[in-house]
Amino acid sequence: MTSTRCSRCRHQGGSEREAAGAFPEEEEVPEYSVQVDGFEPARRGRHVIYTLIIRRGTAHWPIRRRFRQVVKLHEQLLQSFGRSSMKAGLPKLPPKVTCRSVFCGQQDQQFLQNRALQMQEYFEALLRYIPFVDQCEALREFLCSVDVSNMSYDALLDLEQALGRGGPELQVDPALVAALPKRQAFASHLGCCVICQETMEKDEDVRVLPCGHEYHFECISQWIKQCNTCCVCHSMAVAQPDCEDLGST
The missing domain is CATH 3.30.1520.10 (Phox-like domain)
Structure with a gap:
Protein backbone atom coordinates (compact mmCIF):
# COMPACT_ATOMS: atom_id res chain seq x y z
CA MET A 1 0.00 0.00 0.00
CA THR A 2 1.24 3.47 -0.83
CA SER A 3 1.99 5.31 2.37
CA THR A 4 0.44 8.77 2.28
CA ARG A 5 0.54 10.92 5.37
CA CYS A 6 -2.47 13.07 6.07
CA SER A 7 -2.33 16.85 6.12
CA ARG A 8 -2.38 17.10 9.90
CA CYS A 9 0.97 15.28 9.98
CA ARG A 10 2.43 17.64 7.40
CA HIS A 11 1.16 20.68 9.30
CA GLN A 12 3.08 19.59 12.36
CA GLY A 13 6.18 18.62 10.36
CA GLY A 14 9.25 18.05 12.48
CA SER A 15 7.76 19.74 15.52
CA GLU A 16 5.25 17.14 16.68
CA ARG A 17 3.47 17.86 19.88
CA GLU A 18 4.86 16.15 22.94
CA ALA A 19 1.37 15.01 23.82
CA ALA A 20 0.64 12.32 21.24
CA GLY A 21 -2.33 13.14 19.05
CA ALA A 22 -3.03 16.48 20.70
CA PHE A 23 -5.42 18.70 18.77
CA PRO A 24 -4.31 22.12 17.49
CA ASP A 147 -21.18 2.00 -6.33
CA VAL A 148 -22.13 4.23 -9.25
CA SER A 149 -24.52 1.61 -10.63
CA ASN A 150 -26.91 2.44 -7.76
CA MET A 151 -26.68 6.23 -8.12
CA SER A 152 -28.95 8.53 -10.10
CA TYR A 153 -27.68 11.00 -12.69
CA ASP A 154 -28.24 13.92 -10.30
CA ALA A 155 -26.38 12.09 -7.53
CA LEU A 156 -23.46 11.43 -9.87
CA LEU A 157 -23.32 15.13 -10.74
CA ASP A 158 -23.38 16.04 -7.05
CA LEU A 159 -20.52 13.63 -6.39
CA GLU A 160 -18.39 14.99 -9.24
CA GLN A 161 -18.95 18.56 -8.05
CA ALA A 162 -18.16 17.63 -4.45
CA LEU A 163 -14.92 15.82 -5.26
CA GLY A 164 -13.78 18.43 -7.77
CA ARG A 165 -11.26 18.06 -10.54
CA GLY A 166 -8.52 20.44 -9.46
CA GLY A 167 -9.50 23.34 -11.73
CA PRO A 168 -11.75 24.40 -14.60
CA GLU A 169 -12.14 21.94 -17.45
CA LEU A 170 -12.03 22.72 -21.15
CA GLN A 171 -15.36 22.54 -22.95
CA VAL A 172 -15.49 19.45 -25.15
CA ASP A 173 -16.26 19.96 -28.83
CA PRO A 174 -19.63 18.27 -29.52
CA ALA A 175 -18.13 16.87 -32.72
CA LEU A 176 -15.62 14.90 -30.65
CA VAL A 177 -18.42 13.48 -28.53
CA ALA A 178 -20.38 12.55 -31.66
CA ALA A 179 -17.29 10.78 -32.96
CA LEU A 180 -17.18 8.34 -30.03
CA PRO A 181 -17.32 4.81 -31.46
CA LYS A 182 -20.60 2.93 -31.37
CA ARG A 183 -20.96 -0.40 -29.65
CA GLN A 184 -20.42 -3.23 -32.11
CA ALA A 185 -23.65 -4.55 -33.51
CA PHE A 186 -22.83 -8.17 -32.63
CA ALA A 187 -22.22 -7.43 -28.93
CA SER A 188 -24.10 -10.06 -26.98
CA HIS A 189 -24.33 -8.43 -23.56
CA LEU A 190 -26.98 -5.88 -22.65
CA GLY A 191 -25.38 -3.82 -19.94
CA CYS A 192 -26.94 -1.06 -17.85
CA CYS A 193 -26.14 2.60 -18.50
CA VAL A 194 -25.05 3.83 -15.08
CA ILE A 195 -26.26 7.36 -15.84
CA CYS A 196 -29.91 6.63 -16.56
CA GLN A 197 -30.00 3.19 -14.90
CA GLU A 198 -31.71 1.71 -17.99
CA THR A 199 -30.67 -1.37 -19.99
CA MET A 200 -28.76 -0.58 -23.20
CA GLU A 201 -30.74 -2.43 -25.86
CA LYS A 202 -29.13 -3.73 -29.04
CA ASP A 203 -30.97 -1.28 -31.29
CA GLU A 204 -30.05 1.80 -29.22
CA ASP A 205 -27.23 4.25 -29.88
CA VAL A 206 -24.60 3.11 -27.39
CA ARG A 207 -21.13 4.67 -27.37
CA VAL A 208 -17.87 3.26 -26.02
CA LEU A 209 -15.36 5.46 -24.19
CA PRO A 210 -11.58 4.92 -24.58
CA CYS A 211 -11.59 3.11 -21.20
CA GLY A 212 -14.11 0.58 -22.56
CA HIS A 213 -17.16 1.60 -20.51
CA GLU A 214 -20.41 2.00 -22.44
CA TYR A 215 -23.26 4.52 -22.20
CA HIS A 216 -26.32 5.64 -24.11
CA PHE A 217 -25.15 8.38 -26.47
CA GLU A 218 -27.82 10.76 -25.21
CA CYS A 219 -26.73 10.18 -21.61
CA ILE A 220 -22.98 10.44 -22.09
CA SER A 221 -23.24 13.50 -24.34
CA GLN A 222 -25.12 15.34 -21.57
CA TRP A 223 -22.71 14.09 -18.91
CA ILE A 224 -19.57 15.22 -20.78
CA LYS A 225 -20.96 18.76 -20.88
CA GLN A 226 -20.66 18.73 -17.08
CA CYS A 227 -17.55 16.63 -16.60
CA ASN A 228 -15.24 15.05 -19.19
CA THR A 229 -14.65 11.83 -17.28
CA CYS A 230 -16.01 8.31 -17.24
CA CYS A 231 -18.59 7.90 -14.46
CA VAL A 232 -17.21 4.49 -13.55
CA CYS A 233 -13.40 4.77 -13.60
CA HIS A 234 -12.97 8.59 -13.80
CA SER A 235 -10.57 8.39 -16.74
CA MET A 236 -10.85 11.03 -19.49
CA ALA A 237 -13.95 10.45 -21.60
CA VAL A 238 -12.94 12.43 -24.70
CA ALA A 239 -9.33 13.34 -25.48
CA GLN A 240 -8.91 17.08 -25.85
CA PRO A 241 -6.67 18.40 -28.64
CA ASP A 242 -5.20 20.95 -26.23
CA CYS A 243 -4.31 18.16 -23.81
CA GLU A 244 -2.66 16.15 -26.57
CA ASP A 245 -0.64 19.19 -27.64
CA LEU A 246 0.53 19.73 -24.07
CA GLY A 247 1.54 16.12 -23.78
CA SER A 248 3.75 16.36 -26.87
CA THR A 249 5.65 19.49 -25.81
Missing part, protein backbone atom coordinates in the same frame (compact mmCIF):
# COMPACT_ATOMS: atom_id res chain seq x y z
CA GLU A 25 -5.38 25.15 19.48
CA GLU A 26 -8.20 25.86 17.00
CA GLU A 27 -9.91 22.64 15.96
CA GLU A 28 -10.39 22.25 12.21
CA VAL A 29 -13.92 22.00 10.84
CA PRO A 30 -14.18 18.77 8.81
CA GLU A 31 -15.06 19.15 5.12
CA TYR A 32 -16.75 15.76 5.17
CA SER A 33 -19.28 14.20 7.52
CA VAL A 34 -20.46 10.61 7.93
CA GLN A 35 -23.88 9.45 9.06
CA VAL A 36 -24.39 5.77 9.87
CA ASP A 37 -27.83 5.39 8.31
CA GLY A 38 -28.60 1.74 9.04
CA PHE A 39 -27.55 -1.86 8.57
CA GLU A 40 -28.84 -5.07 7.06
CA PRO A 41 -27.68 -8.68 6.68
CA ALA A 42 -25.98 -9.41 3.37
CA ARG A 43 -27.94 -11.41 0.83
CA ARG A 44 -25.23 -14.02 0.87
CA GLY A 45 -23.15 -15.03 3.85
CA ARG A 46 -23.54 -14.12 7.50
CA HIS A 47 -21.97 -10.68 7.49
CA VAL A 48 -23.75 -7.34 7.98
CA ILE A 49 -23.64 -4.33 5.65
CA TYR A 50 -23.76 -0.80 7.08
CA THR A 51 -25.08 2.09 5.00
CA LEU A 52 -23.15 5.33 5.47
CA ILE A 53 -24.24 8.70 4.10
CA ILE A 54 -21.24 10.84 3.19
CA ARG A 55 -21.70 14.62 2.97
CA ARG A 56 -19.45 17.33 1.65
CA GLY A 57 -20.97 20.77 1.31
CA THR A 58 -24.39 20.40 -0.30
CA ALA A 59 -23.55 17.06 -1.94
CA HIS A 60 -24.17 13.67 -0.36
CA TRP A 61 -23.87 10.06 -1.45
CA PRO A 62 -24.33 6.61 0.12
CA ILE A 63 -21.68 3.94 0.57
CA ARG A 64 -22.10 0.39 1.87
CA ARG A 65 -19.37 -1.05 4.06
CA ARG A 66 -18.78 -4.06 6.28
CA PHE A 67 -17.28 -3.55 9.72
CA ARG A 68 -14.16 -5.37 8.59
CA GLN A 69 -13.65 -2.63 5.97
CA VAL A 70 -13.74 -0.02 8.73
CA VAL A 71 -11.12 -2.06 10.57
CA LYS A 72 -8.98 -2.18 7.43
CA LEU A 73 -9.24 1.60 7.05
CA HIS A 74 -8.08 2.04 10.64
CA GLU A 75 -5.11 -0.26 10.03
CA GLN A 76 -4.17 1.67 6.88
CA LEU A 77 -4.24 4.94 8.81
CA LEU A 78 -2.03 3.47 11.51
CA GLN A 79 0.41 2.30 8.86
CA SER A 80 0.43 5.67 7.12
CA PHE A 81 1.51 7.37 10.36
CA GLY A 82 4.52 5.04 10.61
CA ARG A 83 6.44 5.66 13.82
CA SER A 84 4.88 9.07 14.34
CA SER A 85 3.30 9.67 17.73
CA MET A 86 0.28 10.94 15.80
CA LYS A 87 -1.00 7.37 15.53
CA ALA A 88 -1.71 7.43 19.26
CA GLY A 89 -4.30 10.15 18.71
CA LEU A 90 -6.52 8.13 16.38
CA PRO A 91 -9.92 7.36 17.90
CA LYS A 92 -10.52 3.81 19.07
CA LEU A 93 -12.49 1.41 16.93
CA PRO A 94 -15.71 -0.12 18.25
CA PRO A 95 -14.93 -3.53 19.79
CA LYS A 96 -15.06 -6.51 17.44
CA VAL A 97 -16.60 -8.69 20.16
CA THR A 98 -18.70 -7.86 23.20
CA CYS A 99 -20.30 -9.95 25.92
CA ARG A 100 -23.64 -9.59 24.17
CA SER A 101 -22.27 -10.74 20.81
CA VAL A 102 -20.72 -13.80 22.49
CA PHE A 103 -24.00 -14.86 24.10
CA CYS A 104 -26.47 -13.60 21.44
CA GLY A 105 -24.44 -13.81 18.25
CA GLN A 106 -22.85 -11.33 15.85
CA GLN A 107 -26.21 -10.59 14.20
CA ASP A 108 -28.08 -9.73 17.39
CA GLN A 109 -30.04 -6.54 16.72
CA GLN A 110 -29.08 -4.81 19.96
CA PHE A 111 -25.41 -5.58 19.37
CA LEU A 112 -25.61 -4.22 15.83
CA GLN A 113 -27.44 -1.08 16.94
CA ASN A 114 -24.79 -0.42 19.57
CA ARG A 115 -22.07 -0.96 16.98
CA ALA A 116 -23.77 1.48 14.58
CA LEU A 117 -23.80 4.15 17.30
CA GLN A 118 -20.15 3.46 18.11
CA MET A 119 -19.22 3.66 14.44
CA GLN A 120 -20.96 7.04 14.24
CA GLU A 121 -18.87 8.30 17.17
CA TYR A 122 -15.73 6.82 15.61
CA PHE A 123 -16.17 8.63 12.29
CA GLU A 124 -17.07 11.92 13.97
CA ALA A 125 -13.87 11.74 16.01
CA LEU A 126 -11.83 10.57 13.02
CA LEU A 127 -12.93 13.47 10.82
CA ARG A 128 -12.13 15.93 13.58
CA TYR A 129 -8.67 14.40 13.82
CA ILE A 130 -8.14 14.23 10.04
CA PRO A 131 -10.27 17.10 8.70
CA PHE A 132 -8.54 17.31 5.30
CA VAL A 133 -9.81 14.08 3.79
CA ASP A 134 -8.59 14.83 0.26
CA GLN A 135 -5.00 14.83 1.52
CA CYS A 136 -5.29 11.44 3.21
CA GLU A 137 -5.36 8.73 0.55
CA ALA A 138 -6.80 5.85 2.57
CA LEU A 139 -9.62 7.90 4.09
CA ARG A 140 -10.58 9.56 0.81
CA GLU A 141 -10.73 6.21 -0.97
CA PHE A 142 -12.94 4.77 1.78
CA LEU A 143 -15.40 7.68 1.69
CA CYS A 144 -15.45 8.37 -2.05
CA SER A 145 -15.38 4.90 -3.59
CA VAL A 146 -19.04 4.49 -4.45
Whole structure:
Protein backbone atom coordinates (compact mmCIF):
# COMPACT_ATOMS: atom_id res chain seq x y z
CA MET A 1 0.00 0.00 0.00
CA THR A 2 1.24 3.47 -0.83
CA SER A 3 1.99 5.31 2.37
CA THR A 4 0.44 8.77 2.28
CA ARG A 5 0.54 10.92 5.37
CA CYS A 6 -2.47 13.07 6.07
CA SER A 7 -2.33 16.85 6.12
CA ARG A 8 -2.38 17.10 9.90
CA CYS A 9 0.97 15.28 9.98
CA ARG A 10 2.43 17.64 7.40
CA HIS A 11 1.16 20.68 9.30
CA GLN A 12 3.08 19.59 12.36
CA GLY A 13 6.18 18.62 10.36
CA GLY A 14 9.25 18.05 12.48
CA SER A 15 7.76 19.74 15.52
CA GLU A 16 5.25 17.14 16.68
CA ARG A 17 3.47 17.86 19.88
CA GLU A 18 4.86 16.15 22.94
CA ALA A 19 1.37 15.01 23.82
CA ALA A 20 0.64 12.32 21.24
CA GLY A 21 -2.33 13.14 19.05
CA ALA A 22 -3.03 16.48 20.70
CA PHE A 23 -5.42 18.70 18.77
CA PRO A 24 -4.31 22.12 17.49
CA GLU A 25 -5.38 25.15 19.48
CA GLU A 26 -8.20 25.86 17.00
CA GLU A 27 -9.91 22.64 15.96
CA GLU A 28 -10.39 22.25 12.21
CA VAL A 29 -13.92 22.00 10.84
CA PRO A 30 -14.18 18.77 8.81
CA GLU A 31 -15.06 19.15 5.12
CA TYR A 32 -16.75 15.76 5.17
CA SER A 33 -19.28 14.20 7.52
CA VAL A 34 -20.46 10.61 7.93
CA GLN A 35 -23.88 9.45 9.06
CA VAL A 36 -24.39 5.77 9.87
CA ASP A 37 -27.83 5.39 8.31
CA GLY A 38 -28.60 1.74 9.04
CA PHE A 39 -27.55 -1.86 8.57
CA GLU A 40 -28.84 -5.07 7.06
CA PRO A 41 -27.68 -8.68 6.68
CA ALA A 42 -25.98 -9.41 3.37
CA ARG A 43 -27.94 -11.41 0.83
CA ARG A 44 -25.23 -14.02 0.87
CA GLY A 45 -23.15 -15.03 3.85
CA ARG A 46 -23.54 -14.12 7.50
CA HIS A 47 -21.97 -10.68 7.49
CA VAL A 48 -23.75 -7.34 7.98
CA ILE A 49 -23.64 -4.33 5.65
CA TYR A 50 -23.76 -0.80 7.08
CA THR A 51 -25.08 2.09 5.00
CA LEU A 52 -23.15 5.33 5.47
CA ILE A 53 -24.24 8.70 4.10
CA ILE A 54 -21.24 10.84 3.19
CA ARG A 55 -21.70 14.62 2.97
CA ARG A 56 -19.45 17.33 1.65
CA GLY A 57 -20.97 20.77 1.31
CA THR A 58 -24.39 20.40 -0.30
CA ALA A 59 -23.55 17.06 -1.94
CA HIS A 60 -24.17 13.67 -0.36
CA TRP A 61 -23.87 10.06 -1.45
CA PRO A 62 -24.33 6.61 0.12
CA ILE A 63 -21.68 3.94 0.57
CA ARG A 64 -22.10 0.39 1.87
CA ARG A 65 -19.37 -1.05 4.06
CA ARG A 66 -18.78 -4.06 6.28
CA PHE A 67 -17.28 -3.55 9.72
CA ARG A 68 -14.16 -5.37 8.59
CA GLN A 69 -13.65 -2.63 5.97
CA VAL A 70 -13.74 -0.02 8.73
CA VAL A 71 -11.12 -2.06 10.57
CA LYS A 72 -8.98 -2.18 7.43
CA LEU A 73 -9.24 1.60 7.05
CA HIS A 74 -8.08 2.04 10.64
CA GLU A 75 -5.11 -0.26 10.03
CA GLN A 76 -4.17 1.67 6.88
CA LEU A 77 -4.24 4.94 8.81
CA LEU A 78 -2.03 3.47 11.51
CA GLN A 79 0.41 2.30 8.86
CA SER A 80 0.43 5.67 7.12
CA PHE A 81 1.51 7.37 10.36
CA GLY A 82 4.52 5.04 10.61
CA ARG A 83 6.44 5.66 13.82
CA SER A 84 4.88 9.07 14.34
CA SER A 85 3.30 9.67 17.73
CA MET A 86 0.28 10.94 15.80
CA LYS A 87 -1.00 7.37 15.53
CA ALA A 88 -1.71 7.43 19.26
CA GLY A 89 -4.30 10.15 18.71
CA LEU A 90 -6.52 8.13 16.38
CA PRO A 91 -9.92 7.36 17.90
CA LYS A 92 -10.52 3.81 19.07
CA LEU A 93 -12.49 1.41 16.93
CA PRO A 94 -15.71 -0.12 18.25
CA PRO A 95 -14.93 -3.53 19.79
CA LYS A 96 -15.06 -6.51 17.44
CA VAL A 97 -16.60 -8.69 20.16
CA THR A 98 -18.70 -7.86 23.20
CA CYS A 99 -20.30 -9.95 25.92
CA ARG A 100 -23.64 -9.59 24.17
CA SER A 101 -22.27 -10.74 20.81
CA VAL A 102 -20.72 -13.80 22.49
CA PHE A 103 -24.00 -14.86 24.10
CA CYS A 104 -26.47 -13.60 21.44
CA GLY A 105 -24.44 -13.81 18.25
CA GLN A 106 -22.85 -11.33 15.85
CA GLN A 107 -26.21 -10.59 14.20
CA ASP A 108 -28.08 -9.73 17.39
CA GLN A 109 -30.04 -6.54 16.72
CA GLN A 110 -29.08 -4.81 19.96
CA PHE A 111 -25.41 -5.58 19.37
CA LEU A 112 -25.61 -4.22 15.83
CA GLN A 113 -27.44 -1.08 16.94
CA ASN A 114 -24.79 -0.42 19.57
CA ARG A 115 -22.07 -0.96 16.98
CA ALA A 116 -23.77 1.48 14.58
CA LEU A 117 -23.80 4.15 17.30
CA GLN A 118 -20.15 3.46 18.11
CA MET A 119 -19.22 3.66 14.44
CA GLN A 120 -20.96 7.04 14.24
CA GLU A 121 -18.87 8.30 17.17
CA TYR A 122 -15.73 6.82 15.61
CA PHE A 123 -16.17 8.63 12.29
CA GLU A 124 -17.07 11.92 13.97
CA ALA A 125 -13.87 11.74 16.01
CA LEU A 126 -11.83 10.57 13.02
CA LEU A 127 -12.93 13.47 10.82
CA ARG A 128 -12.13 15.93 13.58
CA TYR A 129 -8.67 14.40 13.82
CA ILE A 130 -8.14 14.23 10.04
CA PRO A 131 -10.27 17.10 8.70
CA PHE A 132 -8.54 17.31 5.30
CA VAL A 133 -9.81 14.08 3.79
CA ASP A 134 -8.59 14.83 0.26
CA GLN A 135 -5.00 14.83 1.52
CA CYS A 136 -5.29 11.44 3.21
CA GLU A 137 -5.36 8.73 0.55
CA ALA A 138 -6.80 5.85 2.57
CA LEU A 139 -9.62 7.90 4.09
CA ARG A 140 -10.58 9.56 0.81
CA GLU A 141 -10.73 6.21 -0.97
CA PHE A 142 -12.94 4.77 1.78
CA LEU A 143 -15.40 7.68 1.69
CA CYS A 144 -15.45 8.37 -2.05
CA SER A 145 -15.38 4.90 -3.59
CA VAL A 146 -19.04 4.49 -4.45
CA ASP A 147 -21.18 2.00 -6.33
CA VAL A 148 -22.13 4.23 -9.25
CA SER A 149 -24.52 1.61 -10.63
CA ASN A 150 -26.91 2.44 -7.76
CA MET A 151 -26.68 6.23 -8.12
CA SER A 152 -28.95 8.53 -10.10
CA TYR A 153 -27.68 11.00 -12.69
CA ASP A 154 -28.24 13.92 -10.30
CA ALA A 155 -26.38 12.09 -7.53
CA LEU A 156 -23.46 11.43 -9.87
CA LEU A 157 -23.32 15.13 -10.74
CA ASP A 158 -23.38 16.04 -7.05
CA LEU A 159 -20.52 13.63 -6.39
CA GLU A 160 -18.39 14.99 -9.24
CA GLN A 161 -18.95 18.56 -8.05
CA ALA A 162 -18.16 17.63 -4.45
CA LEU A 163 -14.92 15.82 -5.26
CA GLY A 164 -13.78 18.43 -7.77
CA ARG A 165 -11.26 18.06 -10.54
CA GLY A 166 -8.52 20.44 -9.46
CA GLY A 167 -9.50 23.34 -11.73
CA PRO A 168 -11.75 24.40 -14.60
CA GLU A 169 -12.14 21.94 -17.45
CA LEU A 170 -12.03 22.72 -21.15
CA GLN A 171 -15.36 22.54 -22.95
CA VAL A 172 -15.49 19.45 -25.15
CA ASP A 173 -16.26 19.96 -28.83
CA PRO A 174 -19.63 18.27 -29.52
CA ALA A 175 -18.13 16.87 -32.72
CA LEU A 176 -15.62 14.90 -30.65
CA VAL A 177 -18.42 13.48 -28.53
CA ALA A 178 -20.38 12.55 -31.66
CA ALA A 179 -17.29 10.78 -32.96
CA LEU A 180 -17.18 8.34 -30.03
CA PRO A 181 -17.32 4.81 -31.46
CA LYS A 182 -20.60 2.93 -31.37
CA ARG A 183 -20.96 -0.40 -29.65
CA GLN A 184 -20.42 -3.23 -32.11
CA ALA A 185 -23.65 -4.55 -33.51
CA PHE A 186 -22.83 -8.17 -32.63
CA ALA A 187 -22.22 -7.43 -28.93
CA SER A 188 -24.10 -10.06 -26.98
CA HIS A 189 -24.33 -8.43 -23.56
CA LEU A 190 -26.98 -5.88 -22.65
CA GLY A 191 -25.38 -3.82 -19.94
CA CYS A 192 -26.94 -1.06 -17.85
CA CYS A 193 -26.14 2.60 -18.50
CA VAL A 194 -25.05 3.83 -15.08
CA ILE A 195 -26.26 7.36 -15.84
CA CYS A 196 -29.91 6.63 -16.56
CA GLN A 197 -30.00 3.19 -14.90
CA GLU A 198 -31.71 1.71 -17.99
CA THR A 199 -30.67 -1.37 -19.99
CA MET A 200 -28.76 -0.58 -23.20
CA GLU A 201 -30.74 -2.43 -25.86
CA LYS A 202 -29.13 -3.73 -29.04
CA ASP A 203 -30.97 -1.28 -31.29
CA GLU A 204 -30.05 1.80 -29.22
CA ASP A 205 -27.23 4.25 -29.88
CA VAL A 206 -24.60 3.11 -27.39
CA ARG A 207 -21.13 4.67 -27.37
CA VAL A 208 -17.87 3.26 -26.02
CA LEU A 209 -15.36 5.46 -24.19
CA PRO A 210 -11.58 4.92 -24.58
CA CYS A 211 -11.59 3.11 -21.20
CA GLY A 212 -14.11 0.58 -22.56
CA HIS A 213 -17.16 1.60 -20.51
CA GLU A 214 -20.41 2.00 -22.44
CA TYR A 215 -23.26 4.52 -22.20
CA HIS A 216 -26.32 5.64 -24.11
CA PHE A 217 -25.15 8.38 -26.47
CA GLU A 218 -27.82 10.76 -25.21
CA CYS A 219 -26.73 10.18 -21.61
CA ILE A 220 -22.98 10.44 -22.09
CA SER A 221 -23.24 13.50 -24.34
CA GLN A 222 -25.12 15.34 -21.57
CA TRP A 223 -22.71 14.09 -18.91
CA ILE A 224 -19.57 15.22 -20.78
CA LYS A 225 -20.96 18.76 -20.88
CA GLN A 226 -20.66 18.73 -17.08
CA CYS A 227 -17.55 16.63 -16.60
CA ASN A 228 -15.24 15.05 -19.19
CA THR A 229 -14.65 11.83 -17.28
CA CYS A 230 -16.01 8.31 -17.24
CA CYS A 231 -18.59 7.90 -14.46
CA VAL A 232 -17.21 4.49 -13.55
CA CYS A 233 -13.40 4.77 -13.60
CA HIS A 234 -12.97 8.59 -13.80
CA SER A 235 -10.57 8.39 -16.74
CA MET A 236 -10.85 11.03 -19.49
CA ALA A 237 -13.95 10.45 -21.60
CA VAL A 238 -12.94 12.43 -24.70
CA ALA A 239 -9.33 13.34 -25.48
CA GLN A 240 -8.91 17.08 -25.85
CA PRO A 241 -6.67 18.40 -28.64
CA ASP A 242 -5.20 20.95 -26.23
CA CYS A 243 -4.31 18.16 -23.81
CA GLU A 244 -2.66 16.15 -26.57
CA ASP A 245 -0.64 19.19 -27.64
CA LEU A 246 0.53 19.73 -24.07
CA GLY A 247 1.54 16.12 -23.78
CA SER A 248 3.75 16.36 -26.87
CA THR A 249 5.65 19.49 -25.81
